[in-house]
Structure formats: structure tokens, C-alpha cells
Amino acid sequence: MSASYDPSGEGAVTDFAARMSYGDYLHLEKILDAQTPLSASPDEMLFIIQHQTSELWMKLAIHELSSAMAAIHEGSLQPAFKMLTRVARIFEQLNSAWDVLRTMTPSEYTRFRGALGQSSGFQSWQYRAVEFLVGNRNLGMLKPHAHDASVTKRLEAILARPSLYDEALLLLDREGFDVGDDAKRSDWRQPRQEAPEVVAAWKRVYEAPERHWQLYELAEKLVDFEDYFRRWRFNHVTTVERIIGLKRGTGGTQGVSYLRKMLEVELFPELWKVRTEL
Numbered sequence: 001m002s003a004s005y006d007p008s009g010e011g012a013v014t015d016f017a018a019r020m021s022y023g024d025y026l027h028l029e030k031i032l033d034a035q036t037p038l039s040a041s042p043d044e045m046l047f048i049i050q051h052q053t054s055e056l057w058m059k060l061a062i063h064e065l066s067s068a069m070a071a072i073h074e075g076s077l078q079p080a081f082k083m084l085t086r087v088a089r090i091f092e093q094l095n096s097a098w099d100v101l102r103t104m105t106p107s108e109y110t111r112f113r114g115a116l117g118q119s120s121g122f123q124s125w126q127y128r129a130v131e132f133l134v135g136n137r138n139l140g141m142l143k144p145h146a147h148d149a150s151v152t153k154r155l156e157a158i159l160a161r162p163s164l165y166d167e168a169l170l171l172l173d174r175e176g177f178d179v180g181d182d183a184k185r186s187d188w189r190q191p192r193q194e195a196p197e198v199v200a201a202w203k204r205v206y207e208a209p210e211r212h213w214q215l216y217e218l219a220e221k222l223v224d225f226e227d228y229f230r231r232w233r234f235n236h237v238t239t240v241e242r243i244i245g246l247k248r249g250t251g252g253t254q255g256v257s258y259l260r261k262m263l264e265v266e267l268f269p270e271l272w273k274v275r276t277e278l
């Protein structure tokens with residue numbers, strides 16, 4: 001094809017003076033105007049775009065998780081599965097993105113790290129929203145957002161309602177399984193306690209998937225999600241160690257040792273315990 005081929009000859013629309021264009025629809029003027037490096041380091045652009053794209057994917061994950069939870073609540077499991085699959089794919093996407101960031105060397109990062117001040121991913125409210133939505137409700141994580149009333153309100157609204165895992169346990173209850181105290185909870189804000197009844201309930205589901213096909217599929221979607229989420233955490237801590245070693249984090253934590261501790265958090269503990277029982 002010649003470089004001078006003109007697609008308007010076959011009908012490509014080219015006059016957008018009075019029509020909505022691609023950039024108009026996507027508000028690219030806002031997105032592409034939101035990168036403001038604070039240093040002269042050429043690598044800071046990579047760092048900013050990596051985080052901004054992660055936040056966009058997290059926005060979609062929150063949207064899909066919220067819809068999936070509403071669908072489980074009303075018993076529409078098939079659409080919920082589709083949304084949870086999408087969430088797992090989003091995390092796969094986030095996991096691949098580490099490969100781009102890993103091209104930055106420790107000395108390249110050191111050149112602009114000082115400009116970050118005390119800001120840190122630790123203060124990502126969307127990351128906390130994902131954790132709170134799925135069921136990791138550590139209320140101490142609200143503190144960095146106390147200065148921002150609108151973010152605090154959004155996080156509190158999530159905490160006021162059952163988490164994704166709570167919705168799964170309420171469904172088990174509606175299907176006639178004994179889930180112990182999880183059937184009686186009303187204060188969703190407090191983290192739930194692991195329960196032997198819940199392990200026993202999942203055991204019944206896993207022992208006879210053909211009899212509890214939908215519950216089995218839901219359980220496996222949750223395990224899939226946690227699997228990808230763990231990989232995200234692991235990739236994060238490995239990338240962090242590779243770039244800053246054992247330095248303290250800008251957010252004030254011990255850094256790598258804090259992130260390693262977070263690797264131990266289990267979102268759906270009984271779904272992992274049940275494997276030992278089968």
C-alpha cells in the first residue's frame with residue numbers, strides 16, 4: 001500500500017469540527033494532560049504512567065466487583081461469573097505490567113525518588129477499595145484517607161455492606177448450608193472470624209460439585225481471584241526489593257518486610273483450608 005493512500009476516498013470521516021471524535025469521547029485532553037513529572041529524570045514518566053494505568057484498571061475492577069456482588073445478592077450467578085472472570089483478567093493485566101516497570105534500574109529510580117516525598121501506593125484508595133470489597137477489612141487502612149471526606153465516605157459505604165466473600169457465605173446460607181455466625185452478622189465493618197462451619201460447608205460443595213455446580217463455580221472464581229491477587233502482591237514485593245532493596249518505604253513502613261507480611265493475608269481462608277480436607 002502506498003504511503004500516499006488517502007482513506008477519505010473510501011469514506012473515512014475526516015471533518016470533526018461539529019462531530020464527536022475519538023479524543024472527545026475518551027476525554028483524552030484530561031488523561032494525556034495528567035502527567036506532571038517533578039524531576040528531570042526521563043524515567044519518572046514511566047513511573048507515573050505505570051501507576052495511572054494501574055489506577056484505571058483498578059477503577060474497572062471496582063466497577064465489576066460491585067456489579068458481581070449485586071448479581072450474587074440477587075441470585076444471578078451466571079452474570080456474576082462473567083464479571084469475576086473479567087476481574088481476574090484485569091489482575092492478569094496488572095501482573096504483566098510489572099515487566100515494564102522492572103526495566104527501571106535502582107539508580108534510575110533513586111534520581112527521582114526524593115521528589116515523591118511521603119507519597120506511596122500505600123495511600124491508594126482504590127487499592128483499599130478492592131481489598132475492602134473482597135473482604136480484607138483492616139480498618140487501620142482508613143487512616144491515610146481521614147483528610148479526604150469524599151474518599152472516606154466511599155470507603156465507609158463499601159464497609160457498610162457485605163463483602164464479596166460475605167455475599168458468597170450468605171448464598172451458602174440461603175442454599176441451606178450451615179455457615180455458623182456468618183449467617184447472623186449485621187456489622188459488616190468488622191472483619192469476620194474464620195469458622196469451622198464454613199470449611200465444612202465448602203467441603204460438601206467440593207465433594208459433590210455435580211450437585212452444587214453453581215456454588216462450586218463461585219468458589220473457584222473466588223480462588224482464581226485470590227490466586228491472581230497474590231501474584232500481584234508477590235510481583236510488587238519482588239519489584240520493590242529489586243529496585244530499593246531493604247530501604248524504608250516513602251509511606252513510612254519498613255518497606256519489603258511490610259509487603260512480605262501482607263503476602264500472608266488470606267482473603268477467603270476457608271476456601272484454601274478445604275483443600276487439605278478433601
Ligand code: HEM
Pocket residue numbers: 050051054055101109119120121122123124127236239240243244248249250251252253254255256258259262
Ligand atoms: C518502583 C516501584 C515501586 C516501589 C519501590 C514501591 C514501593 C512500595 C513500598 C515500599 C510500599 C510499602 C508502603 C510504604 O512504606 O511506602 C508500597 C506499598 C504499595 N504500593 Fe508500591 N512500589 C512500587 C510500585 C508500585 C506500583 C506500580 C503500584 C501500583 C499501583 C504500587 C502500589 C502499591 C500499593 C497498593 C501499596 C500498599 C500495599 C499494602 O498496603 O498492602 N506500587 N510500595
Ligand SMILES: N[C@@H](CC(=O)c1ccccc1NC=O)C(=O)O
Pocket residue numbers: 051113116119120121122244248249250251
Ligand atoms: N513507596 C515507594 C514510592 C512509591 O512507590 C510510590 C510513590 C508515589 C506514588 C506511587 C508509588 N508507588 C507505590 O508504592 C518507595 O518507597 O520508594
